[in-house]
Amino acid sequence: MSDRNRKGQRRPARVVREQMARERRRKRTLWTSVGAVIVLVIAGLIGWGVSASQDAGDFTPPGGSNPEGTGIVLGSGPINIDVYEDFICPICRTFEQQAGGTLDQLVAQGKVRVTYHPVAFLNRFSSTEYSTRSSAASGCAAQSGKFREYAKALFDRQPPEGSAGLSDDQLVEAATSIGLAGDSFRNCVRENTFKKWTEHVTDEAARAGVTGTPTVLVAGKQVQPSAEAITAAVAAAGG
């Protein structure tokens, strides 16, 4: 005990032993560190690989799309309006109820050209990726020229955040309620016909700097998502 604590009395063999132990410890630290770094680098590469393999790739835009395939166009007026919505976002529903009629009116008056971007930002708020499924289903409705009617039907039936969302059957039921043929719509939903399109719409929205829903742009400039702000911005743009 006492010779451990009094350095001067350590025997040479002990000093050598301790030096060797220190050396072993240094090597061990080096190798565990190298191992840990390798694990972290591999983890990062896995993430990169997984996300690259999830890239949207080839997609088929539904009827009524803009040329870029990033949204559904209504109207042909001189002023462009872009609306980014997610069908499970509660404020998008409020926006639809408060300002949807105004937008329809501006389209009917020939003042504006509205592009609706049904993005899937909020998949984590449902257990069945309802944002993606509902957006892809809205593509099925757009294919039959009824995007707008279907969007309203979906907002009327909006499931709460954190739920499973509407089932495929309920998505089809919403379509038949606005006069679409159930069978072909069911096939469109079942075969994920427009899922890749939804991914493309979502990626391009994020690339355009849209980070939340609802986002409304009038002539390329973001405005508050309200009927008043949209009307004012359209008037300011000469509409």
Added chain:
Amino acid sequence: MTVTERTTASTPAPGHRRWRAARPWLGTAARLGLAAVWLAAGGSKVGDLAASGRAVSAYKIFPYDLAVVIGAALPFVELALGLILLVGLATRLAAGISAALLVIFIAGIASAWARGLSIDCGCFGSGGDLAAGQDPTYGTELLRDVGFLVLAGFLLVWPRTPVSVDAALGRDTREEESDDE
């Protein structure tokens, strides 16, 4: 005074002796706590890598394509870091990387705050713009990350904890009271 008494006196106050006894267990708690933080952070993001990329992109710091890569890699790195800390492998290095990541996160949140962005930090899932009428909680997010930074700092200074891979590997060569890694 006898020789034995003098050697025990080299650990001066009783408080210091208690600190020495408690330190490995405080370190274990810090290690497991930090591991839980990383596992929760990575686990909440790993299911939706596209959303994680959008959360990074919402900070408007990186170009979109780079933000997507960072957003995809980050959850996996966080999970790996959590596992490394959980088993206690290369604890000092893992704590150092944790601290570096946390400093980057703190800088990112502070910069979003300074630029007046209205986003969710995306720390544990979520992320992106806040809904109208929802206020950002940058202060809370920063305080929380500083708390995690304290855990990492503790492990950076005192990485040695019982019941860890480091301890198991070092059993044959351990020197008494040494905190050299």
